[in-house]
Amino acid sequence: MTVPHAHTPTMAGKVAVVAGASGGIESACARLLAETGCKVVVGCNGRAVEAKHVADTLPGTGHRAAFMPMQDTAVLREVARMVARRRWWRSRRLARR
Numbered sequence: 001m002t003v004p005h006a007h008t009p010t011m012a013g014k015v016a017v018v019a020g021a022s023g024g025i026e027s028a029c030a031r032l033l034a035e036t037g038c039k040v041v042v043g044c045n046g047r048a049v050e051a052k053h054v055a056d057t058l059p060g061t062g063h064r065a066a067f068m069p070m071q072d073t074a075v076l077r078e079v080a081r082m083v084a085r086r087r088w089w090r091s092r093r094l095a096r097r
Contacts, residue, residue: 010036010037011033011036011037011038012037012038013037014037014038014039015038015039015040015041015083016030016033016038016039016040016041017040017041017043017066017068017079017080017083018030018033018040018041018042018043019043019068019070020043020044020045021040021042021043021044021051021054022042022044022047022048022050022051022054022065023047023050023054027042027054030042030054030055030058031054031058031059034058034059034060034063035059035060037060038060039060039061039062039063039064040055040058040063040064041063041064041065041066041079041083042054042055042058042063042064042065042066043065043066043068043079044065044066044067044068045067045068045069045070048065048067051065051066052065066079
């Protein structure tokens, strides 16, 4: 579903990391961000299959599911570094397959 807003900003070329986006409100946020042109990292802690499904069904391309346990700051820092370097799509460590 595309949100028809006349003043929706374009986020093309940006990356959004949405923690807990394997379901609920967060997955809706991930969808809205993808609709504006963002590449979205769908973060999850334990629902990897659902997170991958959300990432695979977002509009646009380049979306990823990433294992991001909120209690593990080392993993969160690694996700932040990958996004900052724009290499987040290449990291096998981030995605659970």
